[in-house]
Each structure stands twice: as C-alpha cells, then as structure tokens.
Amino acid sequence: MFFQDESHLLWGDICGYVWGKTSERIEVPVMNERQRQTYYGAVNLHSQECFVKAYDKGNSESTKAFLQYLSGEFPKSRIAMIWDGASYHRSQEIKDYLAEVNHGLTESDWKVTCIRFAPNDPTQNPIEDIWLQAKRFIRELYHLCKTFSGVRPQFNTIRKE
Secondary structure (H helix, E strand, C coil): CEEEEEEEEECCCCCCCCCCCCCCCCCCCCCCCCCEEEEEEEEECCCCCEEEEEECCCCHHHHHHHHHHHHHHCCCCCEEEEECCCHHHCCHHHHHHHHHHCCCCCHHHCCEEEEECCCCCHHHCCHHHHHHHHHHHHHHCHHHCCCHHHHHHHHHCCCCC
C-alpha cells in the first residue's frame, strides 16, 4: 500500500521567506520561472520506504510511468495506490492502463488498485510531509544552491527510510 503525490520544484522556490517590519509593506516580485522539475513520490505504508522519480511534468504519461516503475519494483506484489484527485490520476489513459494491467482479474486480485483521498485534504497523505521536509532542507541550505542544476540533486537525496 502506497501513499502517492507529486511535488513541483520551481527555481525560485528556495527563497521562500521574507523578513521585515510588520508596519511596512514588503513587495515581492513574482517571476514566471521556467526551470522546474516534477517529482512523483510514494511512501510504502508497510516498510515506510519512500520512492521518488523525476519527470518532466505531472500528467497522465508520467503518472503511468510512475505506476509502471512501482510495479517493476514490486513485480510479485499487488499495489494499492492512495492518491489525490488530480485530473491526470482520473484520465482515460490511466483508466486504460489499469484495465490492461488488471485484465481478466477479479477486483480482489487486481495488480494495481487506485484509491482517492477525500478532496482538498493534504493532511491525509504522509508524502506531503516528505515534500515539506525536502523543500525546507533546500531553503535552509539555499546558500549552497546557486543554480537550479545544483538544487535538483539536493532534492533527489531526500528519502524516508
């Protein structure tokens, strides 16, 4: 059983804090940052091991690839994926993939089962804590992260064991 979610790391995310006098308005320029990395992550409820893979974006194609990756990591196990209601989790491509993977099996024997959380409640998902820990780690070490290519390897080192 896995708890799954995506995290979108944007260049500029590491500068997330602003200090100033409470009596003065602080203006923060917002830029359209084009450097980004999407991570898919899942926490194994049984072992507490965290699996993270980088993809170009959060979409049906990446979601299917992540499901295939986890299936490859656990080829003899059935997988229950608990995740949010992102549109690409509910897409026709994912429905088709699940139908193909589970073809001919009764529901109790499905190789991959996907279960949605209640809407708008990220507190239900333990992977959210891991994403927060990873981003906090990067923010605290922002002085070592001068470029986006320097940030990405730091984010990849975060694992929950």
